[in-house]
Amino acid sequence: MSRASKQALHESPKSGAENLRPPYKEAWIAGALVFALYWLTLSPTTAFWDTSEYIATGHMLGIPHPPGNPLFVVLARAWSVLFTFFGLSVATSINLFSAFMSAAAHAMWFLVAHHILRYFSSDKLFRLVGAAAAVLVSSTSFTVWSQSNVNEKVYTVSLFTIALLSWLAVRWQENLGKGKDDNLLILMVFILALSVGNHLMAFLVAPAIGIFILVVHPQTLLNWRLYLVGAAVAIVGLSIHLFLPLRAGLQPVINEAAPACPDISSALSAVVTYGKAGCAALAEALNRTQYEKPPLLPRSAPLVSQVANYLQ
Structure with a gap:
């Protein structure tokens, strides 16, 4: 990274107090519009692949296939209960949950994009339009839109987690030296650990956050107290997985891997x-033992084929 780029990350954008204030109202409007789009194009019922499994387990507090996704199940069940009085079908209700999580993620992306654009322009309208364009492109991309229309997987919860962590990283940068920066890092560790209970996809943001901290304020990484407190809150976040053996012991109708x-x-x-x-049944579920995934090395296919498949 060039010296100019590093300096830009350390310095505040050239703008007044009004421009430094995050545009929360505009972000939530953007999120609401995305949610409206997803609602208009929502699948009214179940669909292919894992849709029925996740809709059913979310409704009944069941246990889907390993690793069990306890955070998703708990959140989807809470959403389903809250929306009972609307008279919606279970499938429609939980599909709306997926749409809501994606829309909330895009509200976060709006804030992140707006913050980044502050380094390029002091024109508020330019930044708002740029953030709106970023949200429009992201929310209507094929994969994101299709995952937001029907709860086929747990990925929209992960998308929200990644977006939230990205925004918290930005807030950490803004609060350096104000006595709140360490608290935000601890919160980020907790959310990251908790999100493992949904899907490991959320960990994709961890290396980026680590590099961001290293570039912006590397001294933070020398604070040993953060590691101690971070380890403690990480354990608290991971404790969401205790739902699996507790619920499995009650023999729900869907109890895949039976991690009692x-x-x-x-x-x-x-x-x-x-x-x-520890517990063998739970360990096998968390490790996805039933899938017998091959090791990273030796490769099962040429790297070129993997890249070509990704580009496809």
Whole structure:
């Protein structure tokens, strides 16, 4: 990274107090418009692939295929209960949950894009239009739109997590030296650990955040207290996985992998080590043992084929 780029990250944009204030109102308007778009194009019922499984487990607090996605199940169930009085079908209600999470993610992306554009222009209208354009392109891209119209997977929750963590990273930068920066980092660690209970996809943002911290304020990484507190809150976040053995013990109708544990200590051990020790059934679910995934090396196909498949 060039010296000018590093300096830009450290310096505040040249603008007054009004321009420094995040445009929360405009962001939520953008999110509401995205939600309206998804609602208008929403699937009225279930669809192919894992849709029915996740809709059903979200409604009944069941356990889907490994790793069980406990955070998604709990959130989807809460959403389903809250929307009961609207008279919507279960499928429509949980499809709306997927749409809402994606729309909320795009409200976060609006804020992030607006913040980045502050380094390029002091014109407020330019930044708002640029952020709106970014949200429009992202929300209507094929994969995002299709995942937001029907709850085929758990990816819109991960999308929201990534967007939220990105915005918190921006707020951390803005609050450096104000006594709030460490708190934001701890919150980010908690959200990242909690999001593992939805899907490991959220960890895609972790390296980017690490590099961002290294560039903006590398001294932060030398604060050993952050590591101690971070480890503690990470364990709290990972504890969402205790839902799996607790619920499995009650024998729900959908109880894939049946990750029941004989006692709480073995369950905790499996959760803290993420399947490297402790309760065997829970460890196998967290590790996706049933899929027998091959190791990274040796490669099963040429790298060129993998890149070509990605581009496709």
